Amino acid sequence: MKRVSFYYSTKLTFDDYVHNHSFALRIIPPDTETQKILSCDLNITPYVSVQQTVDAFGNNVTAGYLKGDHRFLDFEIKGTAEADSSKHRTDYMPCYLYQSRYTQPDDKLTAFYSGIKQGCTGTVKDRAEGFCDMLSERLIYEKGFTDTETTAEEAFSVGRGVCQDFSHILISLLRMDGIAARYIAGLAFCDGETHSWVEYWTGDHWEGIDPANNCPVNDDYIVLSQGRDFRDCAVDRGVMFGRHTKQLQLVRSVLT
Amino acid sequence: MELTNKEYYMHAVGNADEINELLRRYGVKFGIYKNGVFNEQFFPFDPIPRVITAEDFNGIEKGLVQRVNALNEFLFDIYHGKKIVRDGIIPEDFIYISKGYLAECEGVTPKNKVYSHISGIDLVQAKDGEWYILEDNLRIPSGASYPLIARELTRIAAPQAFSENSIVDNRGYAELLKETMEYSNCGGIRAILTPGRYNAAYFEHSYLAEHTGSVLVQSDELFVEDNILYHRTYSGGKTRIGVLYRRISDEYLDPLTFCHESLIGIPNLMEAYRSGNVGIVNAPGNGVADDKGIYYFVPKMIKYYLGEEPILKNAPTYLPFYEEDMKYVMDNLDRLVIKDVAEAGGYGVVFGSDLTKEKLEQFRRTITAEPRRFIAQEVIDFLDLPILDNGETVMRKADLRAFVLTGEKTKVWASGLTRFSRNPDSFVVNSSQGGGFKDTWVLSR
Numbered sequence: 001m002k003r004v005s006f007y008y009s010t011k012l013t014f015d016d017y018v019h020n021h022s023f024a025l026r027i028i029p030p031d032t033e034t035q036k037i038l039s040c041d042l043n044i045t046p047y048v049s050v051q052q053t054v055d056a057f058g059n060n061v062t063a064g065y066l067k068g069d070h071r072f073l074d075f076e077i078k079g080t081a082e083a084d085s086s087k088h089r090t091d092y093m094p095c096y097l098y099q100s101r102y103t104q105p106d107d108k109l110t111a112f113y114s115g116i117k118q119g120c121t122g123t124v125k126d127r128a129e130g131f132c133d134m135l136s137e138r139l140i141y142e143k144g145f146t147d148t149e150t151t152a153e154e155a156f157s158v159g160r161g162v163c164q165d166f167s168h169i170l171i172s173l174l175r176m177d178g179i180a181a182r183y184i185a186g187l188a189f190c191d192g193e194t195h196s197w198v199e200y201w202t203g204d205h206w207e208g209i210d211p212a213n214n215c216p217v218n219d220d221y222i223v224l225s226q227g228r229d230f231r232d233c234a235v236d237r238g239v240m241f242g243r244h245t246k247q248l249q250l251v252r253s254v255l256t
Numbered sequence: 257m258e259l260t261n262k263e264y265y266m267h268a269v270g271n272a273d274e275i276n277e278l279l280r281r282y283g284v285k286f287g288i289y290k291n292g293v294f295n296e297q298f299f300p301f302d303p304i305p306r307v308i309t310a311e312d313f314n315g316i317e318k319g320l321v322q323r324v325n326a327l328n329e330f331l332f333d334i335y336h337g338k339k340i341v342r343d344g345i346i347p348e349d350f351i352y353i354s355k356g357y358l359a360e361c362e363g364v365t366p367k368n369k370v371y372s373h374i375s376g377i378d379l380v381q382a383k384d385g386e387w388y389i390l391e392d393n394l395r396i397p398s399g400a401s402y403p404l405i406a407r408e409l410t411r412i413a414a415p416q417a418f419s420e421n422s423i424v425d426n427r428g429y430a431e432l433l434k435e436t437m438e439y440s441n442c443g444g445i446r447a448i449l450t451p452g453r454y455n456a457a458y459f460e461h462s463y464l465a466e467h468t469g470s471v472l473v474q475s476d477e478l479f480v481e482d483n484i485l486y487h488r489t490y491s492g493g494k495t496r497i498g499v500l501y502r503r504i505s506d507e508y509l510d511p512l513t514f515c516h517e518s519l520i521g522i523p524n525l526m527e528a529y530r531s532g533n534v535g536i537v538n539a540p541g542n543g544v545a546d547d548k549g550i551y552y553f554v555p556k557m558i559k560y561y562l563g564e565e566p567i568l569k570n571a572p573t574y575l576p577f578y579e580e581d582m583k584y585v586m587d588n589l590d591r592l593v594i595k596d597v598a599e600a601g602g603y604g605v606v607f608g609s610d611l612t613k614e615k616l617e618q619f620r621r622t623i624t625a626e627p628r629r630f631i632a633q634e635v636i637d638f639l640d641l642p643i644l645d646n647g648e649t650v651m652r653k654a655d656l657r658a659f660v661l662t663g664e665k666t667k668v669w670a671s672g673l674t675r676f677s678r679n680p681d682s683f684v685v686n687s688s689q690g691g692g693f694k695d696t697w698v699l700s701r
Binding site (some may be wrong): 020022023024049051053055056057061063065067093094095097098228231232237238239 | 338341348351352353357359360361362363364479480481482483511512513516523524527530531
């Protein structure tokens with residue numbers, strides 16, 4: 001068990017005024033068996049009234065609507081939590097056993113799975129760790145080759161990617177192997193942005209694994225959201241009107 | 257047919273051209289896309305009604321109420337405890353591979369637990385008089401307005417037919433729909449959401465809005481603020497919507513939840529819905545229950561949830577997913593009808609008897625490779641109905657779409673849409689495949 005402080009902020013700036021801006025944020029960490037949220041403050045500017053709900057995957061959703069003209073939207077969370085990776089979450093959903101939009105494998109990824117599955121046997125944990133090892137040998141961590149829209153098969157074919165891509169490919173491999181797996185978006189030590197990792201279902205609880213760093217998840221991780229893949233977990237999504245052509249996004253995260 | 261008044265025929269048949277002209281003038285059309293081109297077509301009306309006796313209707317009614325109640329129980333179960341899967345009645349795969357299953361709807365409970373408010377159940381009557389269910393449409397079944405308006409016009413063209421026969425009045429549909437919408441109203445006005453005039457059923461959307469006293473809206477007129485759905489008024493104000501009868505499909509409902517690339521839809525509608533601030537008619541996620549693969553399991557659902565024997569039969573159906581069924585399908589492919597579970601509107605329906613030897617072989621391989629994608633059914637020898645073709649009466653295949661509405665109680669509208677195939681060799685009656693429609697008379701005695 002470890003007590004951690006977390007901070008996360010996003011500054012969205014538009015190059016012209018926007019209005020009728022609807023947004024949904026998934027940035028308030030859920031209070032779970034593995035993380036007790038002691039405090040969490042959310043600040044959004046410009047001022048807007050927001051509503052909190054919990055979505056189908058157990059994520060805290062903050063929804064808002066900015067009607068008038070504005071050129072920026074900033075939001076940040078600040079808080080403290082007790083992380084305890086020795087405890088286990090058990091919020092299983094059968095949909096995690098099936099491939100989803102971002103994890104659907106193509107022939108190349110399926111062939112990769114067929115080639116390595118002989119070497120990845122044993123318990124669910126053994127297999128998951130085996131796939132993670134194989135993946136870290138195959139995929140190079142490098143920014144700039146993929147973006148948030150990149151699917152597992154695309155990243156695999158490029159051979160390079162970031163934490164999101166490692167997660168999608170590992171989830172795809174696990175699901176091909178009949179292991180339920182989910183995508184996690186969250187904060188971790190050493191990262192300046194949001195991090196992503198994977199949880200697999202052992203048969204009676206979730207176990208975390210960080211494929212980008214090829215290591216198990218410990219108390220240095222705070223979950224913000226979980227889902228079938230990135231689509232269910234985006235920190236912020238919005239729809240707005242206006243003549244803007246660009247938006248600039250600055251993200252900062254700190255975990256201490 | 258002896259039940260129909262001869263005089264009606266004389267008048268209605270004599271006035272068929274006039275009625276079709278009136279329908280044309282009223283704008284009773286449907287639109288279809290073919291090769292990327294939008295065409296609005298006239299939906300041809302045939303003046304000879306289908307007549308259903310009171311006794312026959314009574315059986316259909318009981319069977320449909322039972323079926324729709326079971327389907328509603330199923331939808332609640334699938335998005336909550338999933339008992340039917342845990343108890344081994346339906347294999348898990350059939351739920352989660354179905355395109356209609358939406359994980360985003362897990363745990364959401366619509367007001368009063370009604371998921372399928374308006375169900376369009378397609379039936380056929382076999383030559384021996386027995387009715388069979390062909391498919392369930394629980395997402396956005398269309399077509400109720402056609403028999404309504406046709407009846408309105410035949411009343412004008414041949415009023416005696418209705419004074420001399422004991423035909424159940426079908427003009428109560430709008431009232432029934434209004435009652436159904438009100439039962440799911442979470443506080444506010446009623447609205448019907450249309451994708452716009454380029455939609456196949458735009459005529460119907462405006463017709464139903466007018467007759468139920470609902471506002472006809474498009475998604476850019478709506479917004480969600482503080483998890484409440486509002487209609488933006490012309491004066492710049494806002495009116496709260498309590499129930500939304502949407503005629504757009506699930507994936508375009510809310511771009512922040514479903515199709516993120518979509519330019520249509522209402523951002524955060526799902527948050528308002530989940531919070532119980534607006535009713536959505538029909539509920540998102542219903543596609544899991546009207547999937548052609550799930551159809552096979554509906555009689556089992558009726559036994560499981562209601563503890564009753566199904567009153568109406570399914571057409572004999574085989575799932576290549578099961579080994580035994582696969583063998584049967586392979587051996588009898590040349591006389592079965594094969595349906596692609598992912599397709600709708602009469603597309604993806606293949607009759608084995610129409611296929612050449614090579615095509616049959618090719619199809620066997622496709623089914624073997626993707627067993628979950630297809631269902632196979634016996635071809636039912638359905639009862640032909642008379643239609644008028646250039647002044648001659650000819651016999652054609654026809655089905656019946658019954659409309660079943662669930663509010664406080666589940667009720668069957670005593671009418672329905674009878675569609676027929678104009679092609680003498682075809683069993684496919686969908687409007688998008690060039691069929692026509694006729695009025696459906698339910699007799700009161």
